[in-house]
Amino acid sequence: MSIFPKSAFGQTVFLVAALLLINQVVSYITVSLYVVKPTIEQVNLILAKQIKTVFIDWEDGEEVSDKVSSKLFEITGISIMNQRQAMREGLGQAREYSMLSRSMSEQLNGSARVRISQTDPLVYWIEAPQAPGYWVRVPLTGFKENNVEFLTFYLSSIGFLSVLGGWLFARHLNRPLKELQHAAVKVGVGDFATKLEERGSTEVIEVTRAFNQMSRGIAALENDRRLLMAGVSHDLRTPLTRIRLATEMMADEEDYLREGIIYDIEDMNAIIDQFIEYLRHHKRxxxxxxxxxxxxxxxxxxxxxxxxxxxxxxxxxxxxxxxxxxxxxxxxxxxxxxxxxxxxxxxxxxxxxxxxxxxxxxxxxxxxxxxxxxxxxxxxxxxxxxxxxxxxxxxxxxxxxxxxxxxxxxxxxxxxxxxxxxxxxxxxxxxx
Missing domain, CATH: 3.30.565.10 (Histidine kinase-like ATPase, C-terminal domain)
Structure with a gap:
């Protein structure tokens, strides 16, 4: 079974929807590659520099004092937590991003891990190679998940409104064709009273005008044929009536001949009745x-x-x-x-x-x-x-x-x- 519609209306809507879908996919990929991704990479680079600053004098195995962590949080809003503290603050619900982890590892010259908590505000979790087992919590108040959601909503809305507009346009374009179909059905059963309004595109107007002309021609032909048959039947019935009267005056010894003539007259009258009945239209x-x-x-x-x-x-x-x-x-x-x-x-x-x-x-x-x-x-x-x-x-x-x-x-x-x-x-x- 083919999914491609057979009607002109369905094909128009399908074509508009397909083109818009391709446009939306390309737009989404373009925005993702050239807007969203560079922005995230830039954020990732800035955070990597901040991490380098935080751990510039860091030595492996050195413990982070509460005083240092408190002072860092007061100045930058960045917290340094061990694994237990980080889990308590929501690290377990954060999602790890391999692409960001690779980028961060390149900036920090070691194996780093990046997780993001989809909260308000958005929270970056970074495990730097300089301090394994410790997580740096960086809240991003200016970068929210809602920004991405709004982009998705925007693209979806534009796609929906475009398809709706295409549907309304195709419906308007095909309405005269639907009226033409209904009128053709009526003409097919002998109803020639319908006259279509000439509207729509140039091609549709030409087709409608030709249909109206054809309908008038068929109606005139039907009227001429009905008039001709009525005249013929009238002209035939008159001599048949005379013949019938003449047979009634035939001698009794010619009864066999009279019966045959009467039978033929009745048969001819029945045939004439059938001609008239065939030409008669029974309106809907x-x-x-x-x-x-x-x-x-x-x-x-x-x-x-x-x-x-x-x-x-x-x-x-x-x-x-x-x-x-x-x-x-x-x-x-x-x-x-x-x-x-x-x-x-x-x-x-x-x-x-x-x-x-x-x-x-x-x-x-x-x-x-x-x-x-x-x-x-x-x-x-x-x-x-x-x-x-x-x-x-x-x-x-x-x-x-x-x-x-x-x-x-x-x-x-x-x-x-x-x-x-x-x-x-x-x-x-x-x-x-």
Whole structure:
């Protein structure tokens, strides 16, 4: 799994954060090497000179008198203690620094040890080679640990504020792209009313302007197509009505011919209805919370007129979900009519909840010949019909209408060939 974000917003923030992190690390190292370290070394050098002064006449094995120690403390604030006294004063809690010990050893021409107590004030503990077993306690009132803490806090704060600023900048920069994404989704389901405000960078403004122009073009094309189909359907229905009237006046001995003509007229009217239904848009704002089980049960009941065994099992746990009753009734009617047309056996209809509890699923199972696996996706295209095994009746718009309406509801359609034979058609509808 890649840690690099895939979105433009995430990539921008990641890039800003990475650059700032590198900058902070370099700044911290630079300050440490060229500010803090020289300062500490300078302090160490000054202390080494003071130690040399203290032990200039020191002889190995000589004891430090209380008078000398007291006088030294009075003048410089520096104390000389033996191991026991030093431990009592906090030597045991002091941390030893090897770098400072090496530097001090070079200055004092011998093996020296340096420890620092992180107290207020900061305390240097030095064991000079001239007096092994004795520790020189040097309080540093002008050099506190808080100075280093403040540097760390400063660098961390600058880094945090910089990343926050980069995040806000990237969010502002990508907001028009997010709006463009939402608008594209709406256009995809037939809502052309959204007009995006042209704002942001020059490139984003150009993309937004092109999108608005494309949306207007598609809307005009849809209106022209709807108007054309309405005109064609009207012009076709008029002669069909005349033909129907003419058949009613045919002689009784021509009943066989009249029935065939009437059947063809009804079939043509059904095809025209499918054309109009395919062009009709069911807007998202028309959706309302409805009882899915009741709607499916109503459709199943109305299709019992075909004298076929249709069983229905419902899941009572399905809550009311946002639906367009008229549109979804058309979907379930088309599904059942397809199952009835392309199969001879029993039909099973059911409603269930998906495993993730995000979708309500309506399933229609038949025992027909099914659809070749290679055509399971293409049958949703307009005017595309399945394998000849399922016949070639109708306009080829039934499944296209189902998919368009379900897409508008934010759902999905799935066709699966059943292992025991037949087709399983499933409609997934979001619960929210």
């Amino acid at each position: 704002e028309e959706l309302a919370l409805e009882d899915l089980n009741a709607l499916v049960a109503e459709v199943v009941h109305s299709e019992q007129k075909h004298q076929r065994t249709i069983t229905f099992s419902e899941d009572p746990a399905i809550p009311n979900i946002p639906l367009s009753l008229v549109a979804m009734k058309r979907v379930f009617t088309n599904m059942l009519e397809n199952a009835i047309r392309y199969s001879d056996g029993d039909i099973a209809v059911s409603t269930t909840l998906s495993n993730d509890k995000k979708y309500a699923i309506v399933t229609v199972k038949d025992s027909g010949p099914g659809i070749p696996e290679s055509e399971l996706e293409s049958v949703f295209e307009p005017f595309k019909q399945g394998d000849a095994a399922r016949g070639s009746e109708g306009s080829g718009l039934g499944l296209a209408i189902i998919k368009r309406i379900v897409d508008i509801h934010g759902g999905k359609v799935k066709l699966v060939n059943r292992p025991e034979g037949g087709l399983s058609a499933q409609v997934f509808l979001p619960l929210k």
